[in-house]
Amino acid sequence: MSSRVAIIGGGPAGLTLARILQQNSSIEVTVFEKDESCHARGQGGSLDLQPGSGQAALHAANLYDEFMKHTTLGGEDFRLVDRHFNIYQDIRDTETGKPEIDRGKLRQILLDSLEKGTVRWGANVIKVEQGKVILDSGEEGGFDLIVGADGAWSKVRPMVTDSKPFYSGITGIEFVLRNAKINHPQSSEVVGNGSIAAFGETDPNGIACHRLSNGDITVYAICKRPENWIRDELDTSSPHGTWQHVLKAYTDFDPRLQQLFKDADVSEDTVLPRQLWMLPPGARWETKPGFTLIGDAAHLMTPFAGQGVNIAMQDSLNLAKEILAFRDDLTKAISNYEQSMFVYAEEATTLTAMNLQDCFLPGGVGKMSAQIDKRMAAMLAKEMATS
Template sequence: MSPKIAIVGAGPAGLALASILCRNGITPTVFESDASPTARPQGGSLDLHPATGQAALAACGLTPQFEKYARYDGQDFILSDKKGNRLFEIKDQETGRPEIDREQLRRILLDSIPEGVIRWGQHLVSATQDTLQFKEGHSESGFDLIVGADGAWSKIRPLCCYVNPFYSGITGVEMTLRETSTKHPELSKTVGNGSFFAFASEDGRVLQFQRNDNDTIKCYAFMRKPDNWAKNSGIDWQDPQSIRASLKSDYADWTPELSRVIEEFDGTAAVRPLYTLPPILRWPSQKKVTIIGDAAHLMTPFAGEGVNIALADAMNLAKEIIAHPDDIAGAIHEAEVKMWDGAKDAAALAWENTLLRYEPGGLEKTMERVTTMLKKLDEH
């Protein structure tokens, strides 16, 4: 008989797990707090790597759908200083890491899952090894396996370990520019088809531009800021003028070629304080409960690996469940060992980059790192 499985969270990890299980005759139930697939904007674009993100989509049977949306020219990359001096450029080079918008990734995963599997508007407030308790008042129990794919602030994590995320020292402000070719032609030309990262490491400031689909550009102003800066700074995050005034002061001595984004973005900004779990984390495996994705190894985005490892976790756990449906405890342990091993280098790199990009000499060291990474790719 198929095991009865609960997945908490319909992010990339939870959806990929549900998709692979359904494809292999095991129907889980996914509990998601969002009221619907379109309840909130999903954010920017993600590059998916061959052995992890892309392999997981292949296990979902979604390679053709991925290729429909994948932007291979999105791999272009420019690195500059705050004056706009370009120190490093990759153009028209295959790095094996095409970009896809989060909305599109979510859509293709959702379309691969039969109706009724996902229960929207179910916000988990607490859990035991047997029971899920929801904000809406009801509870669910009787599962052979509970998977926490509920991201940074997982309510399932405490069933595996008592470690909490800590603030990384960096906060990002996400800005969006639309219809860029007609409304923001200068910035559109500067950014090009892929990513444009500008560093003022000495000042703890970065502007990270990212081409998205639909003639859209996202820009993240990442800054070294104290914990709770978003709340304590006095910025009114509903007021574009208040946001612009604060960012203008933070980026006052940047070239207008780049800082013009502060004047030109559409006025709605998402503020993202970045949290992380320790780069190495493991726990004694449980018999009926596990966690995957950010719930298990939250890291800052500076290695570009979070979603890739999350998707790989889903693939590895699904494979173990499908191979050993009668030995869930064994499946959990095998998948966790793979997950811990797969996540530790990525998490260490993300943490190293979190320090390095915002300290003196960070720009030059980042250049060295990218050059080494490209050499390695060439060798393969």
Template structure:
């Protein structure tokens, strides 16, 4: 490019950080704006399975693949599928050396990406209020702190409730009909050996009809459980979500008939229950191009949680960066990126919607019905 473009990435998640890292590797300056006050403002959540055909491609482009492998847990690819009686229906154990989709804790991945950036790249405590396209093709970011800055390209990598997306699209996430209620267990190998054994080194999924219990091991002997079910958004009507014992009683009543060893996942958890309804963007989600603005990751294609979102965000970030590096102008670069990203995201959004419908049907059947894509 004849002049160095001013590039802003809104959102310090995996996709935005991979994009920033890849740009910097090729001498391209970039600023990341993150609404969180510090890197440690909140827990980063559970784990990602980083797949060799998507997420790993992004990490290779960022020059971080070897560091990722050193942190990842290939044993986390273990999977146990059960019915509600806790009978194991399928048990996948990864072969030695299998790096097809190793797990890594979200916090570890974010720290790896942040540490790879030039100091000062991320400007913490900068929440975007509004994204304004300007007549000359540049874009103004207005921040909740009362300041504003202008850029040649603004990349919305700010997730489900993006403040960049409204400049391109009127689409808003809608409730999918499925809710995850999250619980935690710390120091499981010592304190809850039976639960640790049932979950194993990776994921355990027990289901019957519209009800599922999904437990996954993280690093440091931590297990995160999602009590997952298809039902109304207000499933908790009549109880206070802050009342841990009331939520526990409601969920145990919903999962009457599940083996008691599985119901223990709702009896003995550490701390409160966290309500996480699953929202998705419409599929297909597309937009007419606006000069100087594009999206990646969940901001572009919020999908059901089927192991796809983070991987696509990493791939999106790397591909957008490469497009900017390889093409003579921002408009050409964004067009080339969106011409690949949008069809891919439409295809994956349709597939993940089908997966969610198959895994979480609207039926009270006791049939576990794990589809063939689980292998």
């Protein structure tokens, strides 16, 4: 008899889990996604997929070759600077083992791999109960397992833990530079083919930029601010007002970095303030039969270690393996998955929280640079050992 699995959330974690499970005919999968369609909203910038997590999941999903077709040429290039544009890292034309891909393209690859009708678009989940998904339009039951892949404000999380997200102290504001090489050559040169990060250390501001495959560049103002900052100080009804506020906040940054904001396309769809939330590092819970969590629903973290989507896809891979190994005892499958996930998720969330603090402390950029050197040296040693 087949098992029925409901996945709440159609992001990379939920879709990866659906794809791996769907390759086995004894597992029936339904993904409930509140977006009305795959084009309902933008998917943000780019991300890198790492060998032991994101890439491993794509191998298991038989999608690795398709993924490589859509990676960004030169996307692994990375520059790390301080606010005065002193360069700490300038990685160019180097294979780091972590290819970059647009978030939207990764999602589309996963969507295209699923059987027709797997994703229920416009499915607004109100809550879940044992074996049952409650939507604003009705309910559907008969599920053996409900997986929360529904992000920060997961509707599934309350079924397994009382843990709730808290504000990280950081608000990000997203901007876009359209067709940067043609329209903004100076800023395009600053960002390069991949990405750049700049932090002020004693200044409560930072910048992160990624080049997309279509030639646009996403620029993020990373602001250490109180939780009520957007409400009390930003006029979010006016994209131009938000833009002006950011320009004033970065006047002590190098002119080349300020220009990244000056070149931004200022419109309602491209000036997007977002608060960054997180769950306590090391959060754990007792296994609850019939429910589990993956991705941000399980271990929400900020982007300060580049771990989020990779750990999320590692969750999907590991949970799928346990379900397929113990399809007649899903509680054991959940428990096995959760016990291993707690370990690697704690490591990732702790590192992310430390990096967040370092970015805004004296010497923080240097510490980040040293970490990069250490990872690059380990990668080189591994390559030499296997060559």
